[in-house]
Amino acid sequence: MTTVRACAVTVATWMATSWSLPVLAAGLRYPVTQVAPKFRALAAERPACVAVARLPALPPEPDERATAAEITVLLALQATRTAADVAAIRAEVGDIVPLLLTRAGVRPREAPATVALLRRALLDLDATLFRHKLAILRPRPHQQDARVRPAIAVPRHPAYPSGHGGEARLIARLLAALLPARGADLLAYAAQVGWRREQAGVHFASDTAAGRVLGDAVADLYLSGDACARHWADPARGEWPQTPTKP
Numbered sequence: 559m560t561t562v563r564a565c566a567v568t569v570a571t572w573m574a575t576s577w578s579l580p581v582l583a584a585g586l587r588y589p590v591t592q593v594a595p596k597f598r599a600l601a602a603e604r605p606a607c608v609a610v611a612r613l614p615a616l617p618p619e620p621d622e623r624a625t626a627a628e629i630t631v632l633l634a635l636q637a638t639r640t641a642a643d644v645a646a647i648r649a650e651v652g653d654i655v656p657l658l659l660t661r662a663g664v665r666p667r668e669a670p671a672t673v674a675l676l677r678r679a680l681l682d683l684d685a686t687l688f689r690h691k692l693a694i695l696r697p698r699p700h701q702q703d704a705r706v707r708p709a710i711a712v713p714r715h716p717a718y719p720s721g722h723g724g725e726a727r728l729i730a731r732l733l734a735a736l737l738p739a740r741g742a743d744l745l746a747y748a749a750q751v752g753w754r755r756e757q758a759g760v761h762f763a764s765d766t767a768a769g770r771v772l773g774d775a776v777a778d779l780y781l782s783g784d785a786c787a788r789h790w791a792d793p794a795r796g797e798w799p800q801t802p803t804k805p
Contacts, residue, residue, distance in 0.1 A: 586702060587695040594714035601688035607786035608682040613775045616768045619694055619718055628762040629703045635757045636707060644709045647758045650751055651710055654722065655680065658729040661747050662740050671793035672736060675780070676729055678790050683728050683776045684721065687769065691716040699759055708759040720761045723752030724769030724776075731777035736798045 620628065650657060655676055659666060666673050696718035700706040713721075730748035734741030752766040780787045 586697055588697045588701070588716040590692070590695065592714055593692065593716070597688055597713075597715040598692070600684050601692045603681065603685035605682040605685045606678060607784075607790070608686060608776055608779055610686070612779060613686065614771060616690060616719060616771060617764070619696055620762070620764050624764075625702060625762065628764060629699060629706065631763065632699050632706055632756060632759055633703075636759055639709060639757060643754075643757060647709050647754050650722070650754060654725055654751065655729060657751075658726065658733060658744065658748070662733045662737055662744055664733070664737075669794075669797045671797050672733075675790045675794040676732060679728060679732060679776055679780045680725060682780075683724055683772060686772055686776065687719060687721050687724055688715065690719055690768075690772070691721075694718050696765070699762060706759045710758050710760065712760050717761055718765045719768030719772060720752060720755060720765040721769060722755045723761070723766035724771075724773035726751035727770045727773030728777050731774065732780060732794075735777075735781055736794060738800075 655673070656666075659673070659676075664672060692715075695716050698708075698712055698717045700708055700712065715721075726748035727745075730744040734744050737744075752761075752769065755761040756763055756766060780791055
């Protein structure tokens, strides 16, 4: 998989410098009327612990030429997509909190404060993500090139930034702080969740990268130790007493 991705990126890099690279229609936007009401409602949510002024600026949305190069990468991934890949992609559709909890070996009933922390942070992230999505309105890959064939039903909201990529990164960061021994595996898994949305044909790599920026920013705020963060994080930490460090 890594080799395929590296080759695809190499092709895209070459194509980006080629005079023959197709340029997409300028000004193409995701139709606001196609955004599902529940996602519009998320954009209107007021975050509990996240102040917009404390969040980093997102990388700029790629222009038409860069997007065309990204489509080349997606088509290369699509050409190598297997039935096993599609099964993994479909297993990650929807709520990803249970997926990360299972990966961490956490039973929700035994860690209610941990689950409450994850859910509260996720609400703050989603409110932030969807404000960006509805402000930028980047179309999905298949809306920009009909050769892209998504492996799953495409969510009814714009592409940039990636919700799954950002959510997986946030949840993995918070669980890694509570369970350091699981941290490396959780962060690697979160990266795979984001990448598989590209393999599925529903996101560009730049969507995933932007989602990760927001996921990290919200995780940093919830791990910062301010009053709002402590309200949610301290009870969760109490469920996972740290193993004493050996002298």
